[in-house]
Amino acid sequence: MNTNLQSLGKMIVEKKYEIANAVHIDRMGPVVMTEDEKRQFEQIEQSIIDIRANFISLFGEALIDHLDQQKAVDNILSWGKETGEYFFNLGVPLDEALKDASFYRKHIWQAIQVEAEVQNMSAATVFEIISIFDPLLDKAIYSFSLTYVESHQRSLEIAQIAFIEISVPVVPLFQGVAVLPLIGNIDTERANIIMEKTLNSAIKLQLEKLIIDLSGIHIVDRAVAEQIFKIVDALSLIGVRTVITGIRPEVAQIVVSQGMDFSSVTIKATLSQAMNEIFINLR
Known part of the structure; x- marks a missing residue:
């Protein structure tokens, strides 16, 4: 039985590109692409076929070295990690990428079935192949x-950080004075970024006074006020x-209703009022 498994494994490794091309043709048959998409796909098509062939060879190697299944599992997990990131970077939707599994199962088993009939393998051998093949897939x-999913999550986090960073514009008005217009909600993470970016900008611009404009902030609760x-x-x-x-009227009502104390902070009604007063004091 072990000889049969090794023989099947060698066959899969030797025919990995033949099986990979069958998978590829069958998989891509229903896919409809524009001419531009076809041209772009042609540039990466051979790489995808190589990925398919390498994946198929892992199953052959698992049969050849069937006594060391941990090695096979490690190789499969490594392939999944590398390929999952690759297909994410290509922009292929996850549900679309996962459709490949049924095509791998179909064509690898077709190759095994042909070889099993040629070698007149027993049902016990076939069941052992199933016990190796299905868990690996x-x-x-x-x-x-x-x-x-992890790559997608990292992408969202990077995009969020980039958005937060560009939403902290310290705008110089004149020598030593700048304005920081804040828009949207402020949570702890964003507040930390605002503080870091603002302090760096204040030093770089040698600021003496900074106007923080909250007209774009619609909600100020105690947590936001503390930040x-x-x-x-x-x-x-x-x-x-x-x-x-x-500070918007509805925000002012929230501040008063929650008993928050802004008495230690200089407050002006509008940005223009603050700028006029600063300009007068500078004259």
Whole structure:
């Protein structure tokens, strides 16, 4: 029986490109692409066929070295991790990529069936092949999917950080004075980025005064207020005085209703009012 498994494994390895091409042709048959998409796909098509062939060879190697299944599992998990990231970077939707599994199962088993009939293999041998093949395919799907989802999550996190960073524009008005217009919600993560970017900009621009405009902030609860106070305190430590402007009426009501104390902070109604007062004092 072990000889039969090794023989089947060698056959799969030797015919990996033949099986891979069969998988590829069958898989791509129903896919409809525009002419531009076809041209782009032709540039990576051979790489995808190579990936298919390498994947198929792992099953052959698992049969050849069937006494060391941990090695086969490690190889399959490694393939899933590498390929999951590759297909994510290609922009292939996960549900579309996972359709490949049924085509691998179909064509690898067709090759095994032909060879099993030629060698007149027993049912026990076939069941042993199933006990090796199916769990490996399941692990490949799991590893591929997990890596794809993790890559997607990292992409979202990077995009979020990039968005937060560009939403902290410290705009110089004149020598030693700048404005920081804040828009949207402020959570702890964003507040930390705002503080870091603002402190760096304050030092770089040699600021003496910074206007923080809150007209784009629709909700100020106690947590948000505490984050704003931390930013103001941090700026004061490096010698930058802060003026807060643009507190909306509905925000003012929330501040009052929650008993938040803004008395230690210089507040002006509008950005233009703060700028005019600063300009007058500079004259």
